[in-house]
Amino acid sequence: MTWQSKRRAFLRTAVVATAAGVAGCSDSGAGDDASGDDEQDGTTTGTPTATPEETDADVETPEEPDEEESAEPDEPAEVQDPKGAVDDWLSNTKNYDGKINDKIRRTDVTIGVGVDDGSGSTFAFGKPAIRVTTGTKIQWDWEDPENAHNVKERNGLFKSGRPVESSGKTYTVTLTEPGVYLYKCANHGGALGMRGAIVVEDQQSLSGSPKVDEWLSEYGEYDGRLADKTGQSSVSVTVGASHDGQNRSFDPVAILVDPGTEVVFEWNGRGGSHDVVWEDGDFGASKTTPDASYSYDVTMDEPGVYRYFCRTDRPYNGRGAVVVR
Template identity: 30%
Template sequence: MRPPSTRRQFLASTGLTTLAVTAGCVSSSSSNPADNGTEAASSTPTETATTASTPESLDDWLDDANGYDGEARRFGPESRPTVMVGQEKDGGLAFDPPVIEVPPMTLVRWDWTGHGGQQNVVALDGTFDSGRTNAQSGTGYHYFFEETGEYRYVSEPHRDDGMKGTVIVKEPPTSGNATVDEWLAPASNFGGTITDRTDTDTTTVTVGVKGNGGQFAFGPPALKVSTGTTVVWEWTGDGGPHNIVSKGDGPLDTELVTESDSVHEYTFEETGTYLYSCKPHESIGMRGAIVVE
């Protein structure tokens, strides 16, 4: 795997200000950025993090990563993911989320919380390196990921205490239905399959199944049904209140529901692709699609 071009690496200055990516690597003029909160870049990867003894398995690598629950947070095309540096998780400091999955050509940002003292962001393979450590809230670092691969990184002062992260760069799953694929790209439980229920008069979607960092998914996320099919949504009661709202002018619009065993049903009489979401959790990937043939 050839690492992405370091021409696209860029460091944000102090303050939560969104900055455009520019070519090259920018350094602070301060001799000690940790003192004044200004982050400095380093075009030379830090040797401490760049070791050859990393585990082959990503699961092994993340086994002691603070805040990792076994699932990557997925982001779709055109997204701008942000990872918080120094969140308090599992009794230690963490990257939040610790593992993200993004498509190629995605800009990822790391923002310092100011918790836990000096921290940095350093890839094990030397692909990216935020430079000297910094402790000030508002410090930010950007990196533009161009090529697919798994990019493991650490905060060097807290590596042995479980402050680890990974950026997984891969093409989004595809079902062959471009409308569905684009809508469901951020949904972590969508693997490119549209579940075929065209041979049934009634079928069920479960609201609040595991996904997207908690109980924030529809199961299954994508269905194919025939005209005249009634789809029943059943709430698990997990993940807080959820609703079902169509994207655009579709027919689905429910209130927020928390109680388990609550149901909502709708009979689809016309062909088409119907996209919907749980509005409070849409941004993290709680989305669904019904394809009516």
């Protein structure tokens, strides 16, 4: 397949999700970079797979590439200095503080579009630089109803369409190849510095904990990701959840929480008697019971990896894990 065919095939998959009431406008609207192509340097980027999410039936088809974009995008390759590439790209971005926010353990990340850049103007992305693993879903949420913005990867690897004014539009891609993805707003990505960067890493351990991956390696339900429960003071885990047609599991099977979080294990009364016994940590075991009214709670105060199991169900992969970050 030629690069032109690849390009057309990709553009057909990148659908923009637009909420009701969103007003579109052309690339020629007011802004410092209406053409959307003020830079074309050689920093390597990866190739994403777009996974659109529609917020309304009113869906806008991404515009065709400009003539300046017709050069073949770089193939995914390792960037020798990802931090340097990000720093260079965001050198004029007002809300970039020199840090790449670590979102390695997240399955999805949301980025605001048209947020305050620190000067009172809405010419910024909410998280200008992030680091994620392959397979992470990135969703941009428009927050500015007065200025037209879009999301445009510098080498044309993804694009949300024409800049629009909105406080409800969303655009989503899933990044499946490692690399450095540098993007901007076509209207404001030049002198106003409305830019963003995503560093995508292909890690052997998506959970960030090889110990958890090994512990849960035979679970069909476990995909190497932790269920992100950070920011919650209390989290519930079902005991007796279904696994391979039997009620011998926990749900969610692996969670990420903050220090001080209370983890409450709640029996559902299915699959006979169950208990919770800790492989790590000194929390004390629950009682062994089939009682659907029984619950058992543990408060995780210290960061670490805490694995647990059910004594009767351990031979059937009756295991779980809590990671306290």
